[in-house]
Amino acid sequence: MKKIIYSINHFFQKLSRILTQNKILYIEGHTIKMFNRNISPRLFKILFTLFITLLIYFFLFIFGTASLFFVLRRSIYIIVPLILVAFGGLYSERSGIVNIALEGMMVFGAFIGIMFMVKFQDSSLNNQIVYLIGILLAGIAGMLFSLIHAFASINMKANQIISGTALNLLAPAFALFVIKLMYGGEDILFRDDYFVRDMGFLTKIPVLGPILFEKGYYSTFYTIVIIIIAGIFLYKTRIGLRLRACGEHPHAADAAGIKVSKMRYLGVMISGLLAGIGGLLLVVPLDVAYRATASGYGFLALAVLISGQWKPTRIVVVAIFFGFMLNLSGAYLSIGFLRDAGLPDKVYSMIPFILTLIVLAFTSKTSQAPRAAGEPYDPGKR
């Protein structure tokens, strides 16, 4: 009990610190300030109560008519790959290579993974093992594919946006070409044998267990592990520090004896790995056929990365918000007051994009992009 109270206290401390540091809401002397503007305590009280009431109403409405868990569970299918791919982008951009080819890497990774899984879905192998190998293959495929981008932007000092665009065009065209050749159609049909109702001890975790691990995929668990490792690797290890140094000031990193091109290769390859896996994880729960597209999720991950200001924790928060909102278009029918509003369903599909624009308008004033991202490293330049 003591522990819970302590952690709640810790959470609020952290929240107030974030609000203060970003100048969203903080106290200076005797006045309360919001976005650098004074507001009277009375107005603040009104706003605060309004906000809390709205929040409570929102959750009550969801609870009142349908299971909150159902809505959350569906959004997990989107949130998990989104975080993974955005982390991929993070690795690449932190090492100094702008990667708008995330979409292409997702398409390519999913393509190889699905081909393998379709081939072995009727064999005697255990489904979950097939899925795991499929995920690994998708990652490796994404990594190999990303080498094309790495070669152009590191060795050839090419414009990284052009080379990224080329990969985005190449992946779907190549995948469609091969699909037509091997399967005769426009898509690869697959059976979703990888869904599990219960994941043993994982489901028993309070609150998070039923959301993440009940009626889901083992991939959710793998991904959470990968995300944690990726975050720690980038921020707590020596290689991670070196990689970030190459994205901020490659000349200084070079002078300190770090091989810039090696680090950048590492960054791009990890980004391909994560994006490839993310591509597969997105197709399996949401579709019955692979159609050689990632439905724009690679670009969405890029948006998540930028609105997350190239920081892992913020990326996770933004991705959760984004995934939840994206899922509204699929889930609004089970949320009472949204169903009664009678709006066309595509309005809910638009909301996350509009909200992102508004959020970005408030948070982008001081952009914290890696300083050297997008510039080819030229040792002779001062």
Added chain:
Amino acid sequence: MMKKLISILKNFILNIPNTLIKPFTKIGFLASLFAIISGILVGFLIMLVVNTPYAGGGLMTIFFGGFNKGLTSIGDVLIYAAPLLLAGLSVGFAFKTGLFNIGVSGQMAFGAFLAIFVGVKWTFLGDFHWIVAVLAAIIGGALWGLIPGLLKALFNVHEVVSTIMMNWIGVYGAFVAYKAAGLVGSTTQNAQKVARSGALPAWGLDSIFNSNTINNGIILAIIAAILIHIILNKTTFGFELKAVGLNKDSAKYAGINSKRNIILSMVIAGALSGLAAATLYLNVTGETYKIETYPIEQGFEGIAVALLAYSGPLPIIASSIFFAWLKVGGDQLSGWGYDPNIIGVIISAIVYFSALGFIFKKVVKKIFKKHFGGEII
């Protein structure tokens, strides 16, 4: 003002032969040629691997498919080329001013909506109907471009993200808008066709190319390209735009209002995208606007068009016609047992190799210096 404009135009017309020849002697042209040849080589290699005996025939089809029905095929190429040209111009113009406009699809979508709305409903306009429809498309595209421009100038929002968001808002907004305006066509996935008076006229091109789908879109597109060329290279305004693109801070130091210029260049890029939508959808017999959950693909092909031409407005004319020509040839590839998607592979390879243009230029310069002892520009 008027005098200045006339002198600019006069100079430009006198310089046309020069400007037409000059690009071909430049190293940029060589780099593009290198990219094209390498890209087609990649496609040829894939065809060789897939089905060796037919690879030669396939390659010939890619090259000459754009001619095989004579002038009609050339007309088809031009029909394809017009929206590609304008989309490429939009991307290229934004590139020159330091912005990356991936939002051509969204700008086209909103432009298309306004154009189709005017084209279907405002039949009372008579002879001016198509002109008003084109203007509506331009205004729609410009408005859709204005939002990312404002966000970039005032709130420092990265234009890549905001234009992508605008694309998706356009995609889903179309479902709502077409239904609300009563413009859904025979199926729920198609918009209505515009009235005959709202469609772009052919201006005699139909009899030249013996085709009933061609319209004046390609002429409008080429006029737009020349206009953009003049704006960028011959006016103070264009100079300021490029200066902001090269270095925002030093432009500001030189007294240029960079915020205004960012907004204006996004608006112009959007307007060009809107015009692209007009050339694509303002017709009676050609392409129909599809209400589906994916952005308009011409918007993304425009990026490839601009990149191959290194964003030059006049080279974009050539590169868009080249891509359209590949597309027309590629559509006939299934006769040889190859999937037309190979054209997509070739286009992406061309874009990739044009990204390597930097290293190509360096190597060529070195060789040139060694053997001829001179500089090549």
